[in-house]
Amino acid sequence: MLPMEMISAILDSVQEAIEVTDRNGQIIYVNPAFCQITGISLAERTKENIFQVSPEGALALALKTGEAVKGHRTRVGGSNAEVISNAVPIRVSGEIVGAVVIFQHITDIIKLTEEVRRSSNIIRNLSDKYGQVTKSKYDFAHIIGSSNAIKDCIRTAKMAAESSSTVLLLGESGTGKELFAHALHHASPRREGPFIALNCAAIPDTLLESELFGYHRGAFTGAVKDKIGKFELAHAGTLFLDEIGDMNLLLQAKLLRVLQEKEIERIGGTRSIAIDVRLIAATNRNLKELVREGLFREDLYYRLNVVEINLPPLRERYGDMAELANYIIVRLNRKLGKKVVGLSPDALTQLDTYQWPGNIRELENVLERVMVASDSDRITVRHLAPHLSLNSLTVSTCETTITPLDQLERMMIERALEKCGGSLDGKKEAARQLNISLATLYNKIKKYHLLDSKN
Numbered sequence: 221m222l223p224m225e226m227i228s229a230i231l232d233s234v235q236e237a238i239e240v241t242d243r244n245g246q247i248i249y250v251n252p253a254f255c256q257i258t259g260i261s262l263a264e265r266t267k268e269n270i271f272q273v274s275p276e277g278a279l280a281l282a283l284k285t286g287e288a289v290k291g292h293r294t295r296v297g298g299s300n301a302e303v304i305s306n307a308v309p310i311r312v313s314g315e316i317v318g319a320v321v322i323f324q325h326i327t328d329i330i331k332l333t334e335e336v337r338r339s340s341n342i343i344r345n346l347s348d349k350y351g352q353v354t355k356s357k358y359d360f361a362h363i364i365g366s367s368n369a370i371k372d373c374i375r376t377a378k379m380a381a382e383s384s385s386t387v388l389l390l391g392e393s394g395t396g397k398e399l400f401a402h403a404l405h406h407a408s409p410r411r412e413g414p415f416i417a418l419n420c421a422a423i424p425d426t427l428l429e430s431e432l433f434g435y436h437r438g439a440f441t442g443a444v445k446d447k448i449g450k451f452e453l454a455h456a457g458t459l460f461l462d463e464i465g466d467m468n469l470l471l472q473a474k475l476l477r478v479l480q481e482k483e484i485e486r487i488g489g490t491r492s493i494a495i496d497v498r499l500i501a502a503t504n505r506n507l508k509e510l511v512r513e514g515l516f517r518e519d520l521y522y523r524l525n526v527v528e529i530n531l532p533p534l535r536e537r538y539g540d541m542a543e544l545a546n547y548i549i550v551r552l553n554r555k556l557g558k559k560v561v562g563l564s565p566d567a568l569t570q571l572d573t574y575q576w577p578g579n580i581r582e583l584e585n586v587l588e589r590v591m592v593a594s595d596s597d598r599i600t601v602r603h604l605a606p607h608l609s610l611n612s613l614t615v616s617t618c619e620t621t622i623t624p625l626d627q628l629e630r631m632m633i634e635r636a637l638e639k640c641g642g643s644l645d646g647k648k649e650a651a652r653q654l655n656i657s658l659a660t661l662y663n664k665i666k667k668y669h670l671l672d673s674k675n
């Protein structure tokens with residue numbers, strides 16, 4: 221049993237108010253916290269009976285019913301302070317000899333609840349932030365190709381990586397813009413910082429602004445909690461804005477202001493937040509033309525293309541096909557559990573002459589479809605044919621690109637054979653349409669290894 225002075229010291233030092241009565245309701249003890257919350261002294265209070273001063277209170281109820289009373293909300297004392305109390309009868313050898321109540325000022329509880337709410341908001345925001353922050357996944361070693369066209373791009377990108385200048389990546393879909401953005405970040409002094417990517421075309425205009433700049437709770441209907449925007453998330457790192465050509469003019473103006481002032485304001489906020497972000501923008505659209513059409517701000521265009529990198533389409537990367545295809549085949553072998561060793565020479569020629577409207581992404585897809593559908597250890601023209609779109613085997617006359625003559629010749633012969641068939645009559649008709657003799661057609665078929673894929 222604790223000594224009496226110790227019990228008294230404990231009761232005196234707790235934060236919660238304590239009040240004790242005897243079995244008749246006569247108040248026999250209150251602790252200092254009680255006096256502080258209610259403004260009633262020990263001497264005054266111990267003259268009172270609980271049934272008179274607080275007949276509906278938790279203490280009186282516990283005495284009357286002999287039951288514990290929990291979470292009772294009431295007002296006490298001269299200060300009329302609102303409290304939440306818990307009271308229990310005190311029993312000795314089964315007999316009720318009195319009752320005790322413990323209560324706490326409700327504002328303390330409200331303060332605590334508020335504190336808990338604020339803390340959980342912070343935790344939620346941090347975990348949102350943590351979930352969205354990514355590191356770059358690729359570096360320059362992942363960019364395959366030795367053609368002059370791609371080597372030029374890599375050289376410029378490596379140089380740009382060392383600075384914090386804005387980079388504009390231009391190129392058709394699937395040419396590797398995102399891959400370059402990752403590699404640039406990875407090679408930059410910001411590599412330990414976050415890499416945040418946002419596809420401007422994938423998000424409705426109305427949401428894009430809040431994705432970029434974030435918002436404050438209550439800024440608009442549905443803004444139930446604060447949201448951190450991508451600019452803030454990318455602080456001390458890189459923000460990659462893909463499909464920038466699809467951003468509307470209003471947001472373009474806001475983006476320009478951020479780039480000029482290097483600070484953002486959350487929607488519904490009044491405070492500017494300084495940000496240190498390296499921006500990489502990309503688009504497969506012709507930005508200059510969009511500027512001419514009044515769909516893209518000229519001033520923003522010049523802000524963005526401090527360093528401009530034009531990624532070549534796959535059909536213009538002469539000499540890269542074998543290296544790229546083999547790299548992809550190795551990766552697909554791992555992914556699909558296959559043992560494909562490579563391409564036959566005529567399959568490689570076919571890949572070389574194809575127009576690749578979807579560029580390297582399309583090459584990856586074609587090779588994956590071929591490898592899923594076949595158990596052969598070498599990919600031949602026969603495997604490729606069903607997966608290449610015939611339209612892309614044509615060469616558009618309005619294109620400015622130059623196609624080697626033998627590739628063109630091969631394509632035309634192939635198209636004629638597709639159209640007329642590989643039978644003798646088909647070959648005769650193909651030769652007639654190509655305006656060459658049947659013997660020449662046979663020679664060309666042999667040269668380009670064409671019919672082993674069709675007969």
Ligand SMILES: Nc1ncnc2c1ncn2[C@@H]1O[C@H](COP(=O)(O)OP(=O)(O)OP(=O)(O)O)[C@@H](O)[C@H]1O
Nearest residue numbers: 362363364392393394395396397398399504580581
């Ligand atoms: N030089 C390269 N070497 C190896 N893989 C590449 C190369 N370029 C692109 N790829 C691969 O091709 C696919 C498409 O690349 P990426 O997504 O970077 O293209 P994109 O230009 O950003 O396309 P989109 O404009 O459609 O977003 C990716 O899987 C990427 O890893």
